[in-house]
Amino acid sequence: MLVRVSAFDVEIDSGTIALEPLVENLAALNGIQEEEGREYYFDNQAFGGFCVGVIITIKDQKSFCTLETNADGESVIQVNGLEEGNSIMDFNFFAINLANGIGVYQHYHQSAAISSLDKRFRTGVNDLKERYVEHEIAEETVRRGHELSEHAKYKIRKKHKSKAKVRTLVSRETLKQLLEQYTKIRGMEYSYSTLLPVIRDATPLGHRVEKKKESIFFSNPGIVATLSREIVAAVNNYDIGKGRVFVEDADGIRDVIKIFDMPEELWERDYDDVVAMIDRINISDFSNNAFLQAMVELFDAADYRHILRAVV
Numbered sequence: 384m385l386v387r388v389s390a391f392d393v394e395i396d397s398g399t400i401a402l403e404p405l406v407e408n409l410a411a412l413n414g415i416q417e418e419e420g421r422e423y424y425f426d427n428q429a430f431g432g433f434c435v436g437v438i439i440t441i442k443d444q445k446s447f448c449t450l451e452t453n454a455d456g457e458s459v460i461q462v463n464g465l466e467e468g469n470s471i472m473d474f475n476f477f478a479i480n481l482a483n484g485i486g487v488y489q490h491y492h493q494s495a496a497i498s499s500l501d502k503r504f505r506t507g508v509n510d511l512k513e514r515y516v517e518h519e520i521a522e523e524t525v526r527r528g529h530e531l532s533e534h535a536k537y538k539i540r541k542k543h544k545s546k547a548k549v550r551t552l553v554s555r556e557t558l559k560q561l562l563e564q565y566t567k568i569r570g571m572e573y574s575y576s577t578l579l580p581v582i583r584d585a586t587p588l589g590h591r592v593e594k595k596k597e598s599i600f601f602s603n604p605g606i607v608a609t610l611s612r613e614i615v616a617a618v619n620n621y622d623i624g625k626g627r628v629f630v631e632d633a634d635g636i637r638d639v640i641k642i643f644d645m646p647e648e649l650w651e652r653d654y655d656d657v658v659a660m661i662d663r664i665n666i667s668d669f670s671n672n673a674f675l676q677a678m679v680e681l682f683d684a685a686d687y688r689h690i691l692r693a694v695v
Contacts, residue, residue: 386491386657388650388678390552390690391477392641393484393504397545400511403427403481405547406434408514409507421495423503429670430679433478437669438495438503440473474661475499478678485552485691487678491654501549508547515543552690553640554647555618558628561640562611565630570600571614573626573642582621604631618642625693645690649681 395402410425417423420443425436451461473494479486488497519539524531531539553561562568574596575582583589601610614628628640660674669675682691 384491384654385651386489386654387648388487388489388681389497389648390643390645390687391486391488391497391500391549392552393479393486394548394550394639395484395508395545396547397508397512397543399515399543400508400545402479402484405504405508405511406479406481408511409436409503410434412507417499417503417506421499424666424669426670427481429675430478432481433679433682434481435478435670435675435679436476437666438475438477438499439666440475440495442471442473444471476675476678478675478682480682480691483693485693487649487681487691488551489657489674489678497549497551504547504549508545512543512545516540519543550641552643552645554643554645555615556647558618558640558642559611559615562614562628562630563607564632565607565638566633567604567631568601568607568610568614569604569629569631569637570598571626571628572596572598573618573623576622576624579622600629643690643693645687649687650678 393402395405406425406427409423410427413424414422420441422439422441423436424439425434427434429435448460448463451459453459473491475488475490475495477486477488477500488500490496516539519542520531520536523535523539574594578586578589578592578595582595583592586592586595604610617623618626623642626642628642629637630640631637657674660677661672664672681687
């Protein structure tokens, strides 16, 4: 079984909450179970400029099966019981660049998907928002010397309205499949990896331009199959390095799909090699292991630095 590492990004839509105070708050709540049997741990101190973490999924099974060969050379199913106090578990390590919100997430077959980390960030930003709201209401109550009106409280809540989203960064290879899940593709914004002569010639002051970003919006956003195919072709033909596609789902909810010129998987190793790197680590000091160190080093790898250190 292979353990793979993919890139993702954390996007926070808030006028009062930034990524660093959010992960600091998440780290203060280590071990919390967002859902039964799944624990979350964060550390924003171990690696300068990064927040690292691990999701541990504790399985409730008390036995497991192995295939053994008996004296006659026949294959036999052997049921084994766990020792008292032991549990079977899955692990998912991650690291986030606090400068741009781009991270790397480790996963393998049947381990927690990136949606589990998304769920924790959504809950975390809501919890922090409520703390900010309660704190400001209390401060304003003291300052004014009387209970605030519902309208005043509403204005404070509106000021702190926040949401967070964790999403896998989309490679060219998976873009078409993802876009086809939406009901509308409204437009896109993109930057070129290289300014080809035909692009430079069509650009005002093109001979002086180093980088170019463009935005386009479609006259018929409902032709999703056609637009998906043509967007992927344009990304490949015009050497588009990174960009955003503005989409809308069946419920009318608008979203943004980010595109990066990157492979679908940044790193992969055999499961047995990875578990050897995390053997006997103490969960209270989970960030002190060779595997997480290797994940953080990906941010400065020659092939990935332009993605993982990108200014977004």
